[in-house]
Amino acid sequence: VAQLLSQTNTDGVQSSLLLSLDGALLACSGYTADTDARVLAAIAANLWDTMERCSVNGGGGGGNSSSSVGGPSSGVGAGAASSQAPAGLQDMTVVCTNGSLYIAYVSSILLCLYANATVPLGMLRLKAAKLADSLRDPISQITGK
Amino acid sequence: MDSLRRFLESYLSQVDGLSAILLSDRDGVGLMSAAQPECQWAVEAVVKRGLVPGFCQAAEQAGKLGVGPASAFVTNYGQMTIVLLSCQPLVVTLIGQPDCNIGAMTGLLKDRAFSEQLRRLQQVLPQESGDAAGGSGPVRV
Numbered sequence: 001v002a003q004l005l006s007q008t009n010t011d012g013v014q015s016s017l018l019l020s021l022d023g024a025l026l027a028c029s030g031y032t033a034d035t036d037a038r039v040l041a042a043i044a045a046n047l048w049d050t051m052e053r054c055s056v057n058g059g060g061g062g063g064n065s066s067s068s069v070g071g072p073s074s075g076v077g078a079g080a081a082s083s084q085a086p087a088g089l090q091d092m093t094v095v096c097t098n099g100s101l102y103i104a105y106v107s108s109i110l111l112c113l114y115a116n117a118t119v120p121l122g123m124l125r126l127k128a129a130k131l132a133d134s135l136r137d138p139i140s141q142i143t144g145k
Numbered sequence: 146m147d148s149l150r151r152f153l154e155s156y157l158s159q160v161d162g163l164s165a166i167l168l169s170d171r172d173g174v175g176l177m178s179a180a181q182p183e184c185q186w187a188v189e190a191v192v193k194r195g196l197v198p199g200f201c202q203a204a205e206q207a208g209k210l211g212v213g214p215a216s217a218f219v220t221n222y223g224q225m226t227i228v229l230l231s232c233q234p235l236v237v238t239l240i241g242q243p244d245c246n247i248g249a250m251t252g253l254l255k256d257r258a259f260s261e262q263l264r265r266l267q268q269v270l271p272q273e274s275g276d277a278a279g280g281s282g283p284v285r286v
Binding site for chain 1: 187190191194195196199200202203206207208209210212213214215216217218219220221222223224225227247248251
């Protein structure tokens with residue numbers, strides 16, 4: 001898995017992580033500067049949870065948050081819909097002064113890409129989409145979701 | 146107020162896929178909004194769901210990533226894409242279609258007229274101290 005994740009760590013993308021929805025680090029590849037990868041995973045999961053709770057979709061309910069209103073989502077790459085997807089939120093990008101963080105839901109876990117300021121947001125999303133497409137089926141087989 | 150609303154409404158047709166603009170403070174209290182008639186429900190949902198306070202809370206957390214303060218969030222909720230821009234003490238919420246032009250939305254603060262309007266509002270609103278979320282400068286794209 002780490003080798004697969006490392007394929008996106010080029011041209012400014014510094015690290016790629018797989019983490020559970022509760023913030024546990026599952027796999028990591030790359031350089032996370034002064035931040036421990038486990039801390040980065042915990043922060044990413046917290047960011048995801050915070051924004052997912054505020055889901056504003058107008059569709060039906062579902063997902064892992066009983067307080068949000070939203071429909072099932074397919075995550076990055078618009079593949080087969082997952083009945084266990086978080087309500088509404090499919091992916092999010094955090095733009096900071098000196099870098100960016102991209103988080104996407106892939107088959108019941110989160111994919112997180114950590115990049116410096118030189119990476120265009122579109123490229124970050126595209127890399128994540130391609131990586132997610134590669135990971136979706138194997139993860140689905142493992143998690144059974 | 147009407148002129149400000151008309152000013153915001155002008156951007157709804159300029160930015161591809163942009164459905165609504167909401168200006169609020171960091172507590173989510175709306176100051177001004179402009180929306181296409183069929184998307185007014187989205188603005189109300191953003192306020193009701195507390196998306197802006199959630200963004201501010203998350204932005205404070207994101208400041209601990211080690212890459213500087215967070216200035217914007219781009220969230221894809223499936224049926225809509227929401228861009229939140231931090232313009233302390235304001236928060237600009239842009240609600241768009243799933244296929245909206247995200248680059249144009251995140252670059253809205255670089256628009257001279259738009260940033261000038263925001264600057265005027267920032268001057269009349271009380272500043273908050275000790276804030277870790279973003280700044281009033283243009284969003285890096």
